[in-house]
Amino acid sequence: MWQGFQFSKRVERLASSPIHDAAAKSKVLRSTGKDIINLAVAVPEFTYTADLERKTHEAMQQATMNFGAVEGEPDAINAVIQKFERENGLKYAADQVIICNGGKEVLSDAVQVLVDEGDEVILFAPFWPSYLQFILREGGKPVIITPTAPDFRITPEQLEKAITPRTKWFIFNNPQNPCGVVYKSQEIAAFAAVIAKHKHVAVMADECFELFSYQPYKLASFASFPRMMDRTFTVNGIGKSYGKPGLRIGYGAGPKLLIDKMKVLQSSGPTHANTPGQAAAAVMLSEVGQAHVPELCAALKINRDYMISAINSIPGFQCHIPESGYFAFPNVTNVLPSTELQIYFLEQGVMCLDGKHCGLEGHLRFAYTQPLPVLEQAIMRMKQAVAALKN
Ligand SMILES: Cc1ncc(COP(=O)(O)O)c(C=O)c1O
Numbered sequence: 044m045w046q047g048f049q050f051s052k053r054v055e056r057l058a059s060s061p062i063h064d065a066a067a068k069s070k071v072l073r074s075t076g077k078d079i080i081n082l083a084v085a086v087p088e089f090t091y092t093a094d095l096e097r098k099t100h101e102a103m104q105q106a107t108m109n110f111g112a113v114e115g116e117p118d119a120i121n122a123v124i125q126k127f128e129r130e131n132g133l134k135y136a137a138d139q140v141i142i143c144n145g146g147k148e149v150l151s152d153a154v155q156v157l158v159d160e161g162d163e164v165i166l167f168a169p170f171w172p173s174y175l176q177f178i179l180r181e182g183g184k185p186v187i188i189t190p191t192a193p194d195f196r197i198t199p200e201q202l203e204k205a206i207t208p209r210t211k212w213f214i215f216n217n218p219q220n221p222c223g224v225v226y227k228s229q230e231i232a233a234f235a236a237v238i239a240k241h242k243h244v245a246v247m248a249d250e251c252f253e254l255f256s257y258q259p260y261k262l263a264s265f266a267s268f269p270r271m272m273d274r275t276f277t278v279n280g281i282g283k284s285y286g287k288p289g290l291r292i293g294y295g296a297g298p299k300l301l302i303d304k305m306k307v308l309q310s311s312g313p314t315h316a317n318t319p320g321q322a323a324a325a326v327m328l329s330e331v332g333q334a335h336v337p338e339l340c341a342a343l344k345i346n347r348d349y350m351i352s353a354i355n356s357i358p359g360f361q362c363h364i365p366e367s368g369y370f371a372f373p374n375v376t377n378v379l380p381s382t383e384l385q386i387y388f389l390e391q392g393v394m395c396l397d398g399k400h401c402g403l404e405g406h407l408r409f410a411y412t413q414p415l416p417v418l419e420q421a422i423m424r425m426k427q428a429v430a431a432l433k434n
Contacts, residue, residue, distance in 0.1 A: 061400040064371040085410030089286035106322035116140030119321040122328040135296040146280030160181040165213040168402035181206040195222040199233040218252040223365020228263040235268035288428030290320040350411040355424040376405040391428040
């Protein structure tokens, strides 16, 4: 009976997440006996101390299974406030914080409460594919700024040019997935100076990749720049920093008026984020929860160094060295269009993500979170596949 139904314009504008599609496809292919190395999806392997694991599980067991507060449980809200103050120098009151089911829902809701049909949202390419869907779903117009430099850096002049009277949000993902750019203080100050001139533009600072840096640095949060606190919604989550995306806990902090609208939205949707996840997040966000990070970044750096140099040794591939994150994002235009190459590599047993989903065709995204022998095997398959193209 559903065949003749007219589905909503809103859902017809959407495409499903290419990352979750890739995960599902790789499962299906594996179940048919095909040997697939999945480098499209990434969750780094975290090792916590036994103490942290125990505390987290205890907290989850004790969490209420009754309804909680729409904005989040007091312990979790408190842990978020302390995290922002301790690690980002940002002071928020309890009514300036919201906890949702994953960073994804925080970002999606923030777009939903501000964007109407025809409103514009600025994005730096390459971007995390979901942003585009959040904007399109509302009938908004993504205004994509494409880098001209091989290191993917966008200039304040490019940002200035992209702003129009219809601009609602500037989404600033720093560190940037998937290209691994980390904008430093001076660069962010220049972006903030542009934003300061345009009073109607709000900033969504997605700092979910904050902890994954290969140089010792402290992230300069966008909201910490002069006159930006009141303009910025800062987003983070435990999926990335603590390797627990299945708990689906993300959080955001910003002006109370924005949080109030997001609360209205949340109360008529999921009601609140799941309470066991919030209890676990409250433990993880405490200071003791940070101990795993330097070790994890050191291990990821070994993978990064191997992966980038191996990818650059594939004839026709050019890959900039990422400063953060866990993705290689080479330009492959000298070999084949990225869409064709992604399909060809899948046939050869390596799954990756076509850069077109990140707003930058001609590139492929490879996660390098898996153990080195797996990455070596993937590189060998790709090298052989590219060599075979020439024959
Ligand atoms: C840049 C970026 N922001 C936010 C998220 C949301 O993560 P989660 O919903 O798992 O907290 C992701 C997930 O991949 C991401 O890549």
